[in-house]
Structure formats: structure tokens, C-alpha cells
Amino acid sequence: MAELLKGKEVVDALNERLKVEVELLKEKGISPTLGIIRVGKKSEDMSYEKGAIKRAETIGIDVKSFVLEENTSQEQLIQLIEDVNQEESIHGVLLFRPLPKQFDDNAVRKALLASKDIDGITDQSMAGVFSGTELGYPPCTPQACMEILDHYNIDAAGKKVVIIGRSLVVGKPAAMMILQKNGTPTICHTKTKDMPAICQDAEILIVAAGKAKAIGTEYLNKKQIVIDVGINMSEDGKLCGDVDFEEAEKIVKAITPVPGGVGTVTTSMLMKHVVEAAKKRVR
Template structure:
């Protein structure tokens, strides 16, 4: 039987540490602050926003939301964004994407201060993650996987780690974070010829393919660590991940559930990035 990797436990441990860091910043007269920029009212943006606000409040980070109308013009959008970007009291900016179809994210990606870019929109942060520069902010979900492994004492160094999925929000940046920790990484995807065999060979398997229950028991090696980044509704309308949890848990040593797994850690990573951003922006780096 496997150990379930509970996101709430990871988040709780991170919380204690974050509270301490926020206290230290406030003692120096710095109030860490996140601004969420939301265009329109998409339900999944609103859900994440509620979670993020709650998490920031829990650790003492100020969180404000700039709500912009869905039909805003590009010029006004850029102006509103730049105002936040230039505000010295704001340390982190989270812009919900994708933007409505009438807006182009290119100009704000180029504009955002790299230290305020707490969810890896800008080329500078992408390049930092690719090159292993510690000043970079990885996408929060990718880094949440690293926090999860770290909390459960799983060191990827030298290990065979297989990542299923090659997106810019999880697969690719996560592969770079793992490589920096000296894992031997393999990236699989829809065109991989022997997906089952490649997954089975992994000591740590990360499912980030975006396909419900893609990873079956036969695709998991005995005692492997399985981290599930997917989130879907199954045929009965219940939340599920990329992994067939009930079957795979019989074979894995550790396995993260969905819900209550990786998704419960992302806002803690976001809080951590805001704290780091506040530190970078108020010292001489």
C-alpha cells in the first residue's frame, strides 16, 4: 500500500515558514503584496482567486484584485497593467490567462517586471527556469510538484523521473526544475511510442498530460512515486486526475490524490513567490 501525498499537509508546512518570512519583512517595513488582475468573470478564475486570497490572508500577505471588464480595449488594458507594474507597493502580479480573445497578452508579457512575474509569464523568467537561474519564478503548478516531493523526503537526485506532458506550465519547466536537482529526466507525450514501458521504467512518475485516468496500474513500476497534476471530471461528475488512483495506489510507494493533491499546494507556491519578490524588489538585486 502506498502513502497518499496530501497537498494540505505540504501547504501547512509551507504556511508556518511563510508566516515567519512575512513577519521578518514587515519588521523591515515591507508589506508583501500580490495584485491579481482578472479580465471578466470566468468561473475557474474566480475559484482560483478565492483560494489565492484566502492563502495570502493566512500568511499575512496583502492581496488585492484588479477586475477589468471583459470588453476592455487593448490600450486601456495595457495602461491598467502598467500602473500595477509600476506601483512600488505591489510585489507580485498574477494575471489570469487565457485572456479574452480580443486582447493580446504579448505586450504585458514583455512589460512585466521580472521580479513581479510570480507565475512565469515573461521570457526572462522562462529563460531563467531553462538555464537554472535561481532568481527565476517557475509556474506555480510545476513548482508545487517539487514542494510535494521535498515535503515527503523524496530526493530526485540521480533518479529516473518520467514526466508525461510537455506544456509550458508544467511539463517543460518541471523537467528543468528536476534536472537542476540532478534527476535523469524523460519527457513523454502523445507521440511517445511505448508510453506504458517508459512510465513503468520511472522511479518517479509525474502525470501532466491533461487526460483523465491515462495512467493505469500497468504503467507504474513497483514502488514508484506517482504525482498527479491533472484535474478532470470523470463520467460520474467527480473530480479525478490523470492517474487511475484506486488501481495505481496498490503499486506505488507514494501517490498524490486528485483533488487534495498538487492543486492544494499551488497557492502556497504563489505566496512563496510574492515573499521572494518582495525581498528581491526591496534589496539591491
């Protein structure tokens, strides 16, 4: 049976480190603070927000929430972002997207200061991920994948790493992060031919296919580390990943569970970025 790469272990270890850092910052008069901007009351946003607030509390990070009505104008939202940019006591900002239809996503993203962009949504953050330099912050989901590899001492250097999915929030940045770790990334997607064979050849497989249990036996090998980014509702109403976990567990060397894997770690990446942003304020 595969080793389970549980998110909780990663989060617990990270929380301990972050708590210490928050304490040190507070001694220096800096109270790390997360700003949350939410437009409307989408249930998934509110549930993520609730989780983030709870995680922040555990670590000692303050949260300031700004909630705008669903019918807020673009000008109002941009004004709020500019106010938050100016507000020295807020170190990082989580802005829930996709925004309602009346908003121009590009204009809104552009309003946010890269130095507060802890969720990696600005062009500067993207350029930072692409170039491997510290511009802004990387998106939290692919970074959670890397954090899991690090925690379980899985070295990607020199390894064949196949990534399924080419999105801007997971697949592409994950490939860039794997390059930073000296791994050899291959990015697969819906137009890839022979995908099972390509994946079966991978030493590390990062799956963000966006389809419940799509990745089965023919994609897997017994030496493989599988990181499952997917969160889906299966036919029987249970949460499941993009990997057929029951099958994979019998084959691969190690795998992240869903729930309890990558998703669990993602919120912690947000907290890590807030602390990093706050540390940059120390003179």
C-alpha cells in the same frame, strides 16, 4: 497500499515558514502584497482568485485586486500592468490567462516586469527556468510538484524521472527543475511510442497528461513515486486526476491524491513567490 503524499501537509508546513517571513518583513516596514489582475468574470478565474485571497490572508499577505471589464482594450490592460509595475507596494502579480480574444497574449506578457512575474509567464521567467538561473519566477504548478518531493524527502538526484506532458506550464519546466535536482528526466507526450514501458521504468512519475484516469496499471511499478498534476471531472461527476487512483494506490509506493495533492500546493507557490519578491526589496 501506497503512501499518500497529501498537499495539505506541504501547505501547512510552508504556511508556517511564510508566516514567519512575512512577520520579519513587516517589522522592516515591508508588507508583502499580491496584485491580481483579472479581465472579465470567468468562474474558474474567480474561484482561483478566491482561494488565493484566502491563502494570502492566512499568511498575512495583502492582496490588491484589479478587475477589468470583459471588453477592455489591450491598451487599457497594458496601461494597468505598467501602473502595477511602477507601484512599489505591490510585489508580485497574478494575471489570469487565457485572456479574452481581443488581446495579443505576447504583447501583454511582455508588459509585465519579470521581477513581479510570480506566475512565470514572461520570457525572462521562462529563460530563468530553462537556464536554471534566478530570472523571474518559475510557473507554480511544476514548482508545486518539486515542493511535494522536497517536503516528503524524496530525492530526485540520480533517479529516472518520467514526465508525461510537454506543455510550457508543466511538462517542460518540470523537466528543467528535475535537472536542477540532478534527476534524469524523460519527457513523454502523445507522439511517444511505448509510453507504458517508459513510464513503468520510472522511479518518479510526474503526470500531466490532461486526461482523466488515463494512466493505469501498465504504467506503474511498486517502487514508484507518482505525482498527479491532472484535475478532471470523472464520468460520475467527481474530481479526479490523470492517474487511475484506485488502481495506482494498490501498486505504487507513494502517490498524490486528486483533489488534495498538487493543486492544493500550487496556490502556496504563488504566495512563496510574493514573499521572495518582497524580500528582494529589503535593503
